Amino acid sequence: MRLSKTMTERQLKSLSKTTACGVVPGLTVKVVKLKDGTVSKYFILRATNLNKVLTLGQYPEMSLSQAFAKAKLWKEKLNAGIDPALEEKDLKSRLAKKQKLENAFTYEKLIYQWIEFNDKRGRWKNKHKTKTQIWEGFFRNHIPEELRLCPVTDLTPEIFCEALSEKWKTMVDTPERILGDSRQAIDWAIRSEIIPPMLNPALIKNGKLGDLLPLERGSGGHEPALLPKRMPF
CATH class of the missing domain: 3.30.160.390 (Integrase, DNA-binding domain)
Known part of the structure; x- marks a missing residue:
């Protein structure tokens, strides 16, 4: 040519x-x-x-x-x-999505900001573990990336249910602590005008999440005490 x-x-x-x-x-x-x-x-x-x-x-x-x-x-x-045009378009889309996530006020950012706010007020006095350490464990062991990186304004009862329903059936304390702190953190963000008013998606009682979570729960509590005459010498 x-x-x-x-x-x-x-x-x-x-x-x-x-x-x-x-x-x-x-x-x-x-x-x-x-x-x-x-x-x-x-x-x-x-x-x-x-x-x-x-x-x-x-x-x-x-x-x-x-x-x-x-x-x-x-x-x-x-x-x-x-x-190459489609390849470039896909790359730009992925970069834009990554940029949006980096700039978004995610569930993880909310939790740590809520903890920082209450730490400064002296709310928690746990001598063994700080609230931050507790939540580092929650994020590491119990909370999937889909929930961790979800923008707060995009949170729904369905997202919480998907993330925690299996643990809700097999664990007693941990999922309740996660959802309890989540409710408080979201309510705090609304009161502080960090996010616009919204129905709290982590609400269980009288909330949609309560309708979605399984009724089956793991057994919990302390082991039954032995009668004195059955205790080993």
Whole structure:
């Protein structure tokens, strides 16, 4: 295939009509005339094997040298049967989701912020374990990632039920402590106007979570005491 002459930055700046860039087959600058008389310039790549045109970027946000490099890479992907535009879209989506999670006020962040608030007030006096240590254990051993990383405003009774229903059937104290602290933390966040008013999804009594959690519970309590005459000597 015969390539067009390599375009220069100077030519690109003064370009007034759609023109091939050279270097990479199918790489073109598309010139779009706007209603106000100005023009926008886009780097496009014709993907003949996919029968479509891929947009690489807009000038001057993308320079000519960057367009050459990206077009070359995308051409290699196209030859390998990969749609680079879909690949890039998926990557951006995953990065945006990750960014959203990092910036979100998650259930885990809520719990630790609630603990910090009450620690400063001197609420807990446990000499053996701090509230933070207790919750580090809860997050490590009992709370799945889906609940831990869920934004507080997205929490629902169903999410709590999914996370704790099995433990609710087999353990007596731990799931109740988790849900009890969760209720208090969510109520505190609402009172403090950290989150908007919402029905507390960790509410069991007179709450939807109470309807969802299984009625079956694990046996608990202390072992029955032996009568004095049965105690070993």
